[in-house]
Amino acid sequence: MSNHALASQSARTDFMRAAGSRKGILSWILSTDHKRIGILYMIAMGIFFAVGVLFGLLIRLELIAPGKTIMEAQTYNSVFTLHGIIMIFLFIIPGLPAVFGNFFLPILIGARDVSFPRLNLLSWWLFVAGGLMAIVSVFLPGGPADTGWTFYIPYSVRTSTNVIPALLAAFTLGFSSILTGINFVTTVHRLRAPGMTWFRMPLFIWSLYATGWVQVLATPIVGITLLLVVVERALGVGIFDPALGGDPILYQHLFWIYSHPAVYIMILPAMGLISEVIPVFARRTIFGYSFIAFSSIAIALLGSLVWAHHMFTVGMSDTAQWIFSLLTFLVSIPSAIKVFNWVSTLYKGSIELEPPMLFALAFIFQFSIGGFTGLMQGALALNMHLHDTSFIVAHFHYVMFGGTGFGIFAAMHYWFPKMFGKMYNKARANVSFILIFIGFNVLYFPLFIAGYMGMPRRYYDYLPEFQSLHFISTIGSWILVLGLIMMVANLLMGLRNGSRASSNPWGGTTLEWTIQSPPTVENFETIPVVATGPYDYSRYERGEHA
Amino acid sequence: MLSSDSGFIKDVDGVFLFILAISLVLLILITLLMVYFVIRYSRKRNPRPSNIEGNVPLEILWTVIPTILVIGMFYYGWIGYERMKNIPADAIVIEVTARMWEWEFVYPNGVKTDTLYVPLGKAIQTNLISADVNHSFFVPAFRLKKDVIPNKKNQAWFRADEVGAYDIACAEYCGLKHSYMYSKVVVMAEEDFDSWYAQMYGTSQAAPADTAAKRTEGR
Numbered sequence: 001m002s003n004h005a006l007a008s009q010s011a012r013t014d015f016m017r018a019a020g021s022r023k024g025i026l027s028w029i030l031s032t033d034h035k036r037i038g039i040l041y042m043i044a045m046g047i048f049f050a051v052g053v054l055f056g057l058l059i060r061l062e063l064i065a066p067g068k069t070i071m072e073a074q075t076y077n078s079v080f081t082l083h084g085i086i087m088i089f090l091f092i093i094p095g096l097p098a099v100f101g102n103f104f105l106p107i108l109i110g111a112r113d114v115s116f117p118r119l120n121l122l123s124w125w126l127f128v129a130g131g132l133m134a135i136v137s138v139f140l141p142g143g144p145a146d147t148g149w150t151f152y153i154p155y156s157v158r159t160s161t162n163v164i165p166a167l168l169a170a171f172t173l174g175f176s177s178i179l180t181g182i183n184f185v186t187t188v189h190r191l192r193a194p195g196m197t198w199f200r201m202p203l204f205i206w207s208l209y210a211t212g213w214v215q216v217l218a219t220p221i222v223g224i225t226l227l228l229v230v231v232e233r234a235l236g237v238g239i240f241d242p243a244l245g246g247d248p249i250l251y252q253h254l255f256w257i258y259s260h261p262a263v264y265i266m267i268l269p270a271m272g273l274i275s276e277v278i279p280v281f282a283r284r285t286i287f288g289y290s291f292i293a294f295s296s297i298a299i300a301l302l303g304s305l306v307w308a309h310h311m312f313t314v315g316m317s318d319t320a321q322w323i324f325s326l327l328t329f330l331v332s333i334p335s336a337i338k339v340f341n342w343v344s345t346l347y348k349g350s351i352e353l354e355p356p357m358l359f360a361l362a363f364i365f366q367f368s369i370g371g372f373t374g375l376m377q378g379a380l381a382l383n384m385h386l387h388d389t390s391f392i393v394a395h396f397h398y399v400m401f402g403g404t405g406f407g408i409f410a411a412m413h414y415w416f417p418k419m420f421g422k423m424y425n426k427a428r429a430n431v432s433f434i435l436i437f438i439g440f441n442v443l444y445f446p447l448f449i450a451g452y453m454g455m456p457r458r459y460y461d462y463l464p465e466f467q468s469l470h471f472i473s474t475i476g477s478w479i480l481v482l483g484l485i486m487m488v489a490n491l492l493m494g495l496r497n498g499s500r501a502s503s504n505p506w507g508g509t510t511l512e513w514t515i516q517s518p519p520t521v522e523n524f525e526t527i528p529v530v531a532t533g534p535y536d537y538s539r540y541e542r543g544e545h546a
Numbered sequence: 547m548l549s550s551d552s553g554f555i556k557d558v559d560g561v562f563l564f565i566l567a568i569s570l571v572l573l574i575l576i577t578l579l580m581v582y583f584v585i586r587y588s589r590k591r592n593p594r595p596s597n598i599e600g601n602v603p604l605e606i607l608w609t610v611i612p613t614i615l616v617i618g619m620f621y622y623g624w625i626g627y628e629r630m631k632n633i634p635a636d637a638i639v640i641e642v643t644a645r646m647w648e649w650e651f652v653y654p655n656g657v658k659t660d661t662l663y664v665p666l667g668k669a670i671q672t673n674l675i676s677a678d679v680n681h682s683f684f685v686p687a688f689r690l691k692k693d694v695i696p697n698k699k700n701q702a703w704f705r706a707d708e709v710g711a712y713d714i715a716c717a718e719y720c721g722l723k724h725s726y727m728y729s730k731v732v733v734m735a736e737e738d739f740d741s742w743y744a745q746m747y748g749t750s751q752a753a754p755a756d757t758a759a760k761r762t763e764g765r
């Protein structure tokens with residue numbers, strides 16, 4: 001689309017200001033516009049993220065020195081449980097699909113909305129309901145759950161804290177996730193613009209598509225598990241509780257059959273996002289498009305078959321041990337393929353280190369460390385030593401935060417000008433990136449070392465030999481939080497009085513950059529006809545600067 | 547791996563160093579390439595990019611080589627684990643009971659202790675019993691961990707090769723005092739152990755009553 005067409009479009013009312021049949025807040029919380037729903041998720045998620053960070057900060061503060069520092073053991077156990085529940089179910093899982101998937105999936109395939117806009121709104125309401133239930137469970141008599149986010153039986157049956165409301169919250173959030181998955185899979189199948197073949201889809205769409213299937217297929221299992229817990233407690237049928245003759249290991253299997261694929265629900269969209277950002281700032285086509293696309297599918301398939309690697313120490317059969325270990329190693333291959341292709345995409349590019357690119361490159365570095373330390377835990381002999389130590393804590397924070405978290409930050413900085421039509425201060429964004437990058441690594445790297453030395457996880461107190469590592473880690477948490485505050489403040493300031501952003505400030509080639517910023521309610525005046533792949537940078541190669 | 551009597555330290559650390567070495571080489575490669583490309587192909591130095599769409603031989607190469615490497619990792623992990631699971635027939639069997647939040651050890655002659663005393667160089671089999679919730683028997687110094695689960699008879703074994711006292715931690719979250727659920731493995735020369743064992747047997751009439759009292763108190 002030519003610049004001339006863009007200029008004439010910018011006169012049209014964007015989705016933020018469009019007058020609907022409803023006024024004020026109702027025009028948002030009852031809107032079926034995928035973009036408004038994306039923003040609603042962003043607001044809800046931002047609030048939960050702030051609470052999750054606060055709990056994380058309190059955990060680190062408590063652990064700065066042995067013994068009691070700021071809270072009692074019972075409080076600490078609830079705080080790390082809530083930190084896990086909030087970060088996993090209310091931030092990382094919905095982060096990219098619900099916020100940026102909702103906003104950009106239809107636009108990136110040339111559609112006006114998702115297939116089921118009202119179902120989409122229902123997903124958001126379920127998300128909010130689940131979040132509220134989690135909050136209510138904190139204040140009910142009995143106190144917040146203290147089981148860890150894994151709710152392992154029998155402890156979760158014995159504790160007097162509010163486990164059932166917390167489980168119901170997780171169940172409701174799961175439903176929200178299923179509906180989003182159904183919506184995205186259907187939309188990708190049905191609403192692609194003319195010419196938008198499967199292999200012309202942006203890689204973010206491929207990853208959302210793979211994620212959608214995992215959401216639809218794996219999430220119901222956590223619902224079934226909950227139902228079984230209810231049957232057990234209400235009817236006294238022994239299923240999981242050993243006191244009733246049940247099998248606590250069965251619970252762990254069912255829990256991880258959902259929760260391991262959930263890990264891929266968390267990381268796949270971030271991998272897709274990185275595949276968007278790198279070509280734009282390297283101004284060249286992605287290296288190995290189809291290999292990256294198929295590796296997303298391979299991760300979704302293989303990733304559904306490795307759940308018991310969370311359970312190597314429970315005493316499974318030898319056959320189960322080696323099969324799950326081998327599959328765990330194999331699932332690393334498609335991730336490795338992605339990393340190699342991303343790095344190769346930098347080769348002979350024309351690279352500009354804008355803030356989204358910095359977050360994307362940090363993603364590759366940190367995700368690699370998370371991946372390599374994951375290999376260590378896949379090795380059976382080594383897993384026996386590392387399981388349930390702070391090594392694991394460091395590993396999954398490198399993947400979930402250093403990976404997905406940084407992916408979300410990259411997405412915020414990448415799509416901010418499109419979503420709001422304004423540009424944030426880039427210098428401040430760069431400084432906040434540096435603080436977040438340093439803070440993150442100072443916070444989590446020492447935990448690898450402590451874990452190998454034998455520091456177990458979920459510990460309120462610890463032996464004196466771990467003190468210096470915990471101290472360094474806590475210092476890291478302060479640097480990290482400083483960077484996060486600065487990043488959020490900078491984005492909010494950009495929202496209020498940032499300079500006007502053009503419709504294509506980064507020189508991207510995917511469809512969202514062909515429409516005005518912020519987009520109109522209908523996204524496209526006329527549905528585009530797609531004639532090339534998503535990353536066609538040939539004009540830069542020819543030296544025609546747009 | 548060498549056949550050695552030093553518990554599983556060599557197995558576990560060996561696998562760790564093997565994976566660590568490969569990981570470091572790859573991580574450094576990835577990072578240096580990223581940094582080099584970012585500098586060499588910066589927009590200033592290289593205003594006109596080249597659209598290289600891919601390279602199938604390269605894709606095959608970086609699929610096949612990592613696959614071989616991870617299968618190697620899997621193999622070493624499995625070999626080490628084989629030694630962990632094959633308990634020697636001559637091992638001394640000690641019953642280990644975990645309960646919120648303490649450990650109890652019962653010897654073949656009925657002696658009960660709250661610290662695990664073992665003779666140097668002898669294979670020790672621990673039968674792991676939970677009195678309440680899930681726990682995990684973790685001796686970092688021996689690279690040994692096995693969950694303790696109600697209604698499940700898990701077993702582990704080790705052979706200590708140096709006299710000393712080593713921490714036993716609970717590695718599976720078990721509630722309020724999870725982080726205080728520590729005990730020790732005390733490794734003694736065989737003669738010292740034998741005399742301790744004989745002496746304990748003499749006083750063992752009092753021991754069970756003691757622990758029983760402690761148990762009700764603990765609840």
Ligand SMILES: [Cu+2]
Pocket residue numbers: 644646647680681682716717718719720724727
């Ligand atoms: Cu315990």
